[in-house]
Each structure stands twice: as C-alpha cells, then as structure tokens.
Amino acid sequence: xxxDLLIKGGRVVDPASGLDGVADILVSEGKIARVxxxxxxxxxxxxxxxxxxxxxxxxxxxxHLREPGFKEKEDIESGxxxxxxxxxxxxxxxxxxxxxxxxxAVIAEVVKKAxxxxxxxxxxxxxxTKGRRGQELAELGExxxxxxxxxxxxxxxxxxxxxxxxxxxxxxxxxCVLMDxxxxxxxxxxxxxxxxLVSTIAGFKGIPREAEEIIVARDILVAGMTGGRLHLTxxxxxxxxELIRRAKEKGLPVTCDCTPHHLLLTDKLVLESGYDTNTKxxxxxxxxxxxxxxxxxxSDGTIDAIATDHAPHHVDDKWVEYDYAANGITGLxxxxxxxxxxxxxxxxxxxxxxxxxxxxxxxxxLGVPGGTLAEGAVADITVIDPELEWSVNPREFRSKxxxxxxxxxxxxxxxxxxxxxxxxxxxxxxxxx
Amino acid sequence: xxxxxxxxxxxxxxxxxxxxxxxxxxxxxxxxxxxxxxVGIHRRGYPLAQRLxxxxxxxxxxxxxxxxxxxxxxxxDLSLRFTQPQVGPxxxxxxxxxxxxxxxxxxxxxxxxxxAALDAIIDMGRPQNIQVAVMIDRGHRxxxxxxxxxxxxxxxxxxxxxxxxVTEIDGLDEVVIAEEKDNE
Amino acid sequence: MTLRGQDLLSxxxxxxxxxxxxxxxxxxxxxxxxxxxxKVPTLRxxxxxxxxxxxxxxxxxxxxxxxxxxxxxxxSIAASTSAAQKGETLSDTARNLEVMGVDxxxxxxxxxxxxxxxxxxxxxxxxxxxxxxxxxxxxxxLDIFTILEHKPRIRGLKVAILGDILHSRVARSLIFGLTKMxxxxxxxxxxxxxxxxIEDLGVKVFRRVEEAIEGADVVYALRIQLxxxxxxxxxxxxxxRDFYGLNRRRLSLAQEDAIIMHPGPMNRGVEITTDLxxxxxxxxxxxxxxxxxxxxxxxxxxxxxxx
Numbered sequence: 001x002x003x004d005l006l007i008k009g010g011r012v013v014d015p016a017s018g019l020d021g022v023a024d025i026l027v028s029e030g031k032i033a034r035v036x037x038x039x040x041x042x043x044x045x046x047x048x049x050x051x052x053x054x055x056x057x058x059x060x061x062x063x064h065l066r067e068p069g070f071k072e073k074e075d076i077e078s079g080x081x082x083x084x085x086x087x088x089x090x091x092x093x094x095x096x097x098x099x100x101x102x103x104x105a106v107i108a109e110v111v112k113k114a115x116x117x118x119x120x121x122x123x124x125x126x127x128x129t130k131g132r133r134g135q136e137l138a139e140l141g142e143x144x145x146x147x148x149x150x151x152x153x154x155x156x157x158x159x160x161x162x163x164x165x166x167x168x169x170x171x172x173x174x175x176c177v178l179m180d181x182x183x184x185x186x187x188x189x190x191x192x193x194x195x196x197l198v199s200t201i202a203g204f205k206g207i208p209r210e211a212e213e214i215i216v217a218r219d220i221l222v223a224g225m226t227g228g229r230l231h232l233t234x235x236x237x238x239x240x241x242e243l244i245r246r247a248k249e250k251g252l253p254v255t256c257d258c259t260p261h262h263l264l265l266t267d268k269l270v271l272e273s274g275y276d277t278n279t280k281x282x283x284x285x286x287x288x289x290x291x292x293x294x295x296x297x298x299s300d301g302t303i304d305a306i307a308t309d310h311a312p313h314h315v316d317d318k319w320v321e322y323d324y325a326a327n328g329i330t331g332l333x334x335x336x337x338x339x340x341x342x343x344x345x346x347x348x349x350x351x352x353x354x355x356x357x358x359x360x361x362x363x364x365x366l367g368v369p370g371g372t373l374a375e376g377a378v379a380d381i382t383v384i385d386p387e388l389e390w391s392v393n394p395r396e397f398r399s400k401x402x403x404x405x406x407x408x409x410x411x412x413x414x415x416x417x418x419x420x421x422x423x424x425x426x427x428x429x430x431x432x433x
Numbered sequence: 434x435x436x437x438x439x440x441x442x443x444x445x446x447x448x449x450x451x452x453x454x455x456x457x458x459x460x461x462x463x464x465x466x467x468x469x470x471x472v473g474i475h476r477r478g479y480p481l482a483q484r485l486x487x488x489x490x491x492x493x494x495x496x497x498x499x500x501x502x503x504x505x506x507x508x509x510d511l512s513l514r515f516t517q518p519q520v521g522p523x524x525x526x527x528x529x530x531x532x533x534x535x536x537x538x539x540x541x542x543x544x545x546x547x548x549a550a551l552d553a554i555i556d557m558g559r560p561q562n563i564q565v566a567v568m569i570d571r572g573h574r575x576x577x578x579x580x581x582x583x584x585x586x587x588x589x590x591x592x593x594x595x596x597x598x599v600t601e602i603d604g605l606d607e608v609v610i611a612e613e614k615d616n617e
Numbered sequence: 618m619t620l621r622g623q624d625l626l627s628x629x630x631x632x633x634x635x636x637x638x639x640x641x642x643x644x645x646x647x648x649x650x651x652x653x654x655x656k657v658p659t660l661r662x663x664x665x666x667x668x669x670x671x672x673x674x675x676x677x678x679x680x681x682x683x684x685x686x687x688x689x690x691x692x693s694i695a696a697s698t699s700a701a702q703k704g705e706t707l708s709d710t711a712r713n714l715e716v717m718g719v720d721x722x723x724x725x726x727x728x729x730x731x732x733x734x735x736x737x738x739x740x741x742x743x744x745x746x747x748x749x750x751x752x753x754x755x756x757x758x759l760d761i762f763t764i765l766e767h768k769p770r771i772r773g774l775k776v777a778i779l780g781d782i783l784h785s786r787v788a789r790s791l792i793f794g795l796t797k798m799x800x801x802x803x804x805x806x807x808x809x810x811x812x813x814x815i816e817d818l819g820v821k822v823f824r825r826v827e828e829a830i831e832g833a834d835v836v837y838a839l840r841i842q843l844x845x846x847x848x849x850x851x852x853x854x855x856x857x858r859d860f861y862g863l864n865r866r867r868l869s870l871a872q873e874d875a876i877i878m879h880p881g882p883m884n885r886g887v888e889i890t891t892d893l894x895x896x897x898x899x900x901x902x903x904x905x906x907x908x909x910x911x912x913x914x915x916x917x918x919x920x921x922x923x924x
Contacts, residue, residue, distance in 0.1 A: 519642070
C-alpha cells in the first residue's frame with residue numbers, strides 16, 4: 001500500500017468547491033482524502049508547497065500524440081512525459097493519426113499503451129467519420145465503449161452540415177461532445193497566414209477570419225437544430241468569440257477553447273521572425289484585435305477552456321520553405337509558464353479562472369474524472385511555482401517536437417509538481433521515476 | 434588618428450608654374466599634341482588635368498580631350514578594406530586606342546593607384562603609350578612605376594601625409610605636408 | 618552603414634540610404650556596359666551562385682552578366698537540373714554549395730520568404746531574385762534607377778502601377794522602394810487581384826485603371842499571368858485587355874511626358890498594346906540595361922571589401 005501524501009501549506013485553488021486559500025491536502029489511496037487547514041498525518045510523505053498554487057490536475061483537451069503513424073514527431077510515451085513535466089495530468093488526443101483513430105481497436109490500443117506508461121491520463125478522441133474522410137459516420141458507440149471521450153475530425157472540419165447534423169443527433173445517446181475544427185476549406189485553401197496587412201506585405205495568400213467564422217456559425221446553427229453538444233476548438237478570431245457569446249446567451253449547448261499562442265502572438269511575428277516556420281499554424285496567428293477579443297472572452301467565460309493544440313513536428317517538417325512547412329507548434333511544456341506569466345501574474349485572469357479553463361471545464365466538457373479537489377475525487381493535482389524564473393529552451397523538452405515560437409522567452413511561473421492518482425510523476429520539470 | 438599640418442610646400446602660384454612647366458614638357462616629349470589625351474584620376478587628378486588642357490589650349494591652340502578615371506574597381510586592396518570605397522565616375526571623351534594617354538594625379542606615392550589606372554586604361558583599349566604626370570612625387574614606391582612629369586619632388590617619411598588642395602574641390606590651391614600626431 | 622556581407626532580401630527592410638548607395642554605385646558602373654571590353658577585375662576570385670527554383674531568363678542572365686563583367690565566377694543551378702528533383706531539401710542543396718566555396722547565393726523561388734529561410738541556413742550573403750508573391754528587390758531598384766534616368770527625382774513623382782498587384786513581387790518591391798523615396802503611388806487592377814489592406818502601405822487604390830493613370834508621370838503595367846484565369850480571378854484575356862490593359866486612350870490621361878514601364882516578359886495585346894510597348898515613351902528596354910548595372914552595384918557592395 002502506497003504511503004499517504006500530504007501536500008502542505010500551498011494556496012489551494014479549486015473552482016468546483018469555490019475554495020481559494022491556504023490549506024493542506026491529504027491524499028490517500030489515489031483519492032483526495034481531506035482538504036483542510038493544518039492537517040497532521042503521521043507516516044504520510046510530506047510535500048511542502050508553501051508559497052505555491054495547488055490546483056486540480058490540468059487537462060489539455062486538444063493534443064496530437066501522433067501515434068500511430070508519426071512516431072518521428074511524437075508518440076504516446078514522449079507526449080505523456082511532456083504532459084507530466086508541463087503540469088498536465090490528462091490530455092485528450094486527436095484522431096488524425098495514421099491510421100486514424102476511427103475504430104474501437106485503435107482507441108483501445110491508445111488507452112492500453114497510455115496506461116502502461118502511466119505518466120498521464122490519455123483520453124482518445126475518436127474520428128467522427130471513417131478515415132476522417134468526411135463521408136460516413138465512424139462507429140462512435142464502439143469507440144466510446146473502448147475509451148473515446150469525444151469525437152472530432154480535427155485537422156479538418158466536419159465535412160458537411162448534414163454529416164455534422166447526423167453526428168450531433170447520434171452522439172446525444174452517448175452524451176459525448178463533438179469537437180469541431182472550424183475552417184471553411186474553400187476560403188482557406190492555399191493560405192499560409194492570416195489574411196491581412198501582414199499577408200499582403202509578406203506575399204502570402206491569406207486565410208481569412210471568415211473561413212473560421214463561417215464554420216463556427218454553421219456549427220452553432222446545427223447544434224441549435226439538433227440539441228447535440230458542440231465544442232469549437234482553437235477559436236482564434238474576434239468574430240468567433242462574438243458568435244459563441246451570442247449562442248451561449250441563447251442557451252445553446254456550445255463550448256469552446258483557445259490556445260496559449262493565439263492568446264499571446266499575432267501575425268506580425270511572421271515578419272519579425274523573418275518567416276520562421278514556427279509561426280505557421282492552423283488557425284493562423286491573427287491580429288491584436290482578435291487577441292484582445294480572446295482575452296475578453298476568456299475572462300468573461302465565453303471561452304471555456306485553454307487547450308494547447310500541442311502539434312509536435314520533426315525538424316525536417318519545419319526546416320523548409322514556409323509553404324512546405326507543417327502547421328503547428330508544441331504546447332504542453334510551455335502552456336503553464338505562458339498562462340501564469342502573461343495572463344495570471346499580469347492580473348488579466350485569476351488563478352480560479354485559470355483552474356477553470358485548464359482543468360474544471362475540460363473535465364466537464366469531456367466528462368472525465370478530475371477537475372476538482374473535492375474530497376473523494378481522484379488525486380490528480382498540479383502544483384505551480386508562481387515565482388520560478390525560467391526560459392524556454394526546446395532542447396530541454398521531453399516532447400520530440402522542438403517546434404516553438406517561444407524559444408528564448410523568459411517566464412515567471414512554472415509547474416512545480418504533477419501528481420497523478422496520488423503519485424508524484426513530475427517535479428520541477430523533471431520526471432520522478 | 435589626428436593630423437597636424439606642418440608646412441605649406443607649394444602655394445597657388447607655385448602650382449600654376451608647375452602645371453605650365455608640365456604642359457610644356459608634355460608638348461616637348463610628344464613632339465606636339467597629336468593623339469594626346471589627358472586622363473585625370475578621380476578625384477583631384479581630374480581638375481589638374483582640366484587645367485593642363487586649358488594651358489595647352491592657350492599656348493598651343495589645341496583642344497586636348499580630358500577624361501576622368503575612377504580606379505576603385507581596379508584597387509588591389511578591396512578585400513583589405515573595412516568598407517567599400519564609393520565608386521566614382523569614369524568618363525572617356527574619346528576611344529583610348531592608339532592614343533598617347535597622360536594620366537594625371539595629385540600625388541605619386543606607392544604607385545598602386547597608377548598601377549590600377551594602367552589596368553583600367555588598358556581594359557578600355559590599346560593606347561600607343563601611357564605617361565604619368567603628378568603634382569607631387571613623395572617617394573616610397575612599392576611597384577616599379579615612375580612619373581614622366583613631376584611638379585615637385587618632396588622627400589617624406591611614411592608618417593607624413595601630403596595634401597594637394599585644388600580650388601574646384603577644396604576652395605583653394607596649395608600643397609601642405611601634415612604629420613600624424615602620436616597619441617601619447 | 619554598409620551593405621558588405623549583408624543579405625538583400627526586400628526593399629521593405631532596406632533603408633533609403635542603402636537604396637541610394639546602390640543607385641549611385643550603379644550610375645558609376647553603368648559606363649562599363651558601354652565599353653568594348655566589358656570587364657573590370659573587381660570581383661576576381663569571387664564565386665557567385667544563382668539558384669533558380671523557378672524558370673527565369675532575364676533575371677538570371679542579368680545577374681550572371683553582372684557578375685561576369687565584374688570578373689566573378691558564376692555557377693548556376695536550375696531546379697530542373699539540380700538534386701531538387703531527387704528530393705534534396707533547399708537547406709541541403711545550399712549548404713553543399715556553400716562548403717564548395719560560393720561567396721554569395723542569388724535565389725529565385727516560388728515560395729514567399731524562401732530567401733529569408735536561405736539566409737538563416739547560410740552564412741554567406743543571400744540576394745533575393747524574386748520569392749513567390751513577396752519581393753523582387755533588385756527589380757524594384759532597377760526600376761527606380763531607370764525612372765531616374767528619365768525624371769529628375771522620385772520625390773513627388775506620380776507612379777501608377779496597373780494589373781495583378783496581388784501576385785506581383787515586382788509591385789511589392791516597387792511600392793516599398795518608391796514610397797520610401799517619396800513618390801506618390803497609385804495602383805489599380807481587378808478587385809480579385811488587389812491584396813487586402815494594400816492602402817495601408819501608403820498607396821492610393823483604384824478599381825478603374827483610368828483613375829490611377831490620371832496625371833501619372835510613370836505608368837507601370839504588370840504582367841498578367843494567364844494561369845490566374847483558370848482560378849477564376851479574371852474571366853478572360855479579352856476582358857482583361859478591355860478593362861485593365863494599357864492602351865493609347867488610357868495613356869492620354871497621364872502627363873504628356875509620362876513614361877511607360879513593364880517588368881517583362883510582356884503579353885503584347887493583353888496588359889499593354891504593342892504600339893505603346895514599342896513607342897518612344899516606352900523605357901522597357903532601358904529597364905533591362907539598368908538591371909545589369911544595378912546587379913553589378915549590388916554584387917560590388919555586398920562582395921567588395923573585407924570579409
């Protein structure tokens with residue numbers, strides 16, 4: 001029997017119970033046994049976290065683990081390690097693998113592998129359509145039974161309004177959310193970066209904001225029509241925030257997330273970096289106006305969650321001409337530092353809001369354990385050192401993907417310890433064996 | 434490095450007399466002015482060449498063509514310099530082929546400028562011959578080059594600098610000798 | 618301020634002072650082109666490599682002649698004859714050339730920003746000979762140089778650029794170069810071929826070419842790439858000619874002494890009528906001559922001087 005763990009002296013932030021104050025947490029048998037002031041427990045292992053923030057384990061509801069099919073970019077083991085050192089106790093991984101996660105056998109394989117590795121809970125997201133081809137519904141029920149927690153054709157939007165309608169109707173029986181990647185492919189085709197002054201200067205075909213907003217609007221309408229649960233992932237524009245705000249006001253079952261990079265970077269970086277392909281992602285980096293709308297949406301609750309869209313790539317996929325470079329950046333190992341430094345420490349959002357966006361809401365949307373420090377809950381806990389100064393060095397990443405536009409950023413605040421099922425799996429950004 | 438002017442070597446009148454003498458020597462050496470062209474080296478050689486042409490026009494009633502030559506592209510020290518020297522104009526009023534070319538410059542020192550000018554002229558065609566006229570010959574040659582016409586020979590040390598000033602560029606005519614000030 | 622050892626990637630990033638240096642150097646070097654023996658020894662022992670991932674006759678020849686007139690050795694890699702077809706990356710191709718002793722890489726590529734990428738890959742200077750829809754800085758410089766051979770100054774000059782602004786790297790370099798030097802630039806073309814927010818670059822935008830040409834001192838017709846028709850960006854050659862082509866009637870709206878320019882190669886009878894292309898007002902061939910002088914200047918300024 002494992003020893004109990006006493007997490008002592010930290011500032012406990014648990015939005016589910018409305019707690020924000022100094023308290024100790026006693027963990028026993030993988031569950032939260034008690035949350036109280038000055039718990040004394042003989043024989044327990046003590047983790048002194050005074051001066052630190054203790055929140056329910058962070059859940060990244062949008063990552064790409066690349067397994068099966070693209071192990072040179074990432075695999076479940078390296079992705080789990082990256083999540084653990086990055087402060088995440090759970091990730092939901094997208095089905096755009098090779099083969100796609102579109103049947104119960106591959107879903108079960110991912111679940112089994114992740115459990116063996118044991119560094120982080122990995123929740124597979126199944127493909128909505130067979131082979132993500134956008135034509136026939138995949139076996140959603142079978143996948144759910146095998147461990148899929150949500151469905152998405154991410155990388156691409158759900159192909160047509162009709163397929164989306166069918167999927168949303170069908171999924172109601174399984175109480176699963178559909179996560180859509182909002183992009184009108186005919187408008188975005190050939191685009192490399194946001195359509196705007198920067199694309200004009202840089203000489204790129206632009207991806208208009210409307211390419212995203214058209215699908216956001218379509219999806220909201222179809223969600224309203226069916227009553228199915230819709231989650232719009234990695235929204236990036238002011239227009240998307242406004243559409244979703246209005247949908248929520250009408251009481252539609254719609255949620256959304258945005259990424260740290262869309263909260264912090266704009267398309268100007270494409271020129272400032274001299275066309276660094278680490279500025280290439282889909283959706284593309286937008287403008288100051290969009291960035292402000294995302295901050296506003298995050299603080300007023302329109303945006304439910306922060307997800308990294310962790311998209312690791314091999315250096316060969318990025319060390320090429322801009323048009324030929326793969327989309328995306330790694331996110332698991334920079335997210336906490338970026339959000340703490342740029343949003344929380346700057347006073348834009350509270351610790352509670354951060355815990356909601358990165359733990360409680362993802363848990364609720366996906367319907368997975370965690371997201372709370374209530375007694376009896378699973379003991380998935382993230383401890384954050386809000387004072388630790390560090391700088392982003394991709395060579396230190398556990399992820400195979402070193403593709404980040406944040407290289408060299410100096411940040412205050414980092415994960416101090418990641419506790420999974422009562423066990424410390426990572427401490428001070430190193431794995432605990 | 435600071436330069437201190439030590440002495441005036443030639444004044445306006447001395448320069449004028451030297452140019453008149455050189456003009457006469459050019460006529461004498463070439464037995465007239467047939468096929469002679471004057472080519473001033475950019476920058477201060479060019480006004481000196483123009484003045485020689487004016488003297489020849491007055492004394493011999495002949496219009497000698499005057500060209501201007503920038504030797505930057507022919508320098509042998511391009512790869513040693515920290516910044517690229519600015520490329521000046523090159524203007525040849527006539528084809529140099531079969532001409533008697535008199536190169537005109539302010540100071541003859543190491544000979545490298547004249548070497549570059551020889552290459553530049555030869556790239557433009559095959560002259561009958563090339564002669565060199567300078568206001569000051571200060572010695573210290575690094576190449577087997579000599580002047581055919583000299584305004585004044587001035588023995589110098591390598592620390593010294595000769596400034597030939599011309600009204601067209603400097604606002605007055607004079608030749609001064611200056612020296613590098615040792616920085617204690 | 619010096620260009621020695623520097624990359625030349627865009628006029629957007631180039632200072633006005635550096636542009637002036639290139640223009641004045643080109644003015645001095647142009648004389649060499651009129652010599653019977655077109656050769657100066659300035660860049661003897663330097664190796665200039667042209668790396669063309671897109672077909673080009675004019676620009677590559679112009680760079681190669683410029684290098685040869687300055688006594689540099691040239692090697693030219695065309696994508697069709699290089700390892701590019703065997704799947705070698707740009708980075709590998711370029712680094713191989715670099716370790717063989719090339720002193721400067723001149724690249725044309727169909728992808729915007731590729732020269733910026735190459736500049737990160739290589740230690741040697743990189744000259745952009747046209748990257749995608751981004752820029753063609755030496756073309757912009759040679760166009761400004763050519764204008765200055767016919768007009769006293771750029772400041773205050775009204776320049777109308779007509780046609781496919783969206784896909785044109787020539788237009789971008791011209792807009793940045795000309796506006797920095799104080800010209801008043803107007804652009805006009807089909808709405809589908811005007812990039813978004815172009816007016817934020819300090820140019821006036823018109824949908825009708827007549828409005829852009831009115832009072833212009835310089836009328837610049839861009840090449841219309843006929844393959845854009847297939848993508849639905851304009852309906853036909855005939856319609857383009859009728860509504861956007863430069864002809865005598867439209868030119869009459871410009872200043873009486875307006876000059877006509879085109880970057881080549883021309884689609885005669887589409888973006889410009891043959892009689893205008895061959896008229897005394899046309900300085901299209903002067904542009905080509907200036908191109909060699911500008912590229913000699915650029916090579917001299919980048920390669921001359923100490924490493």
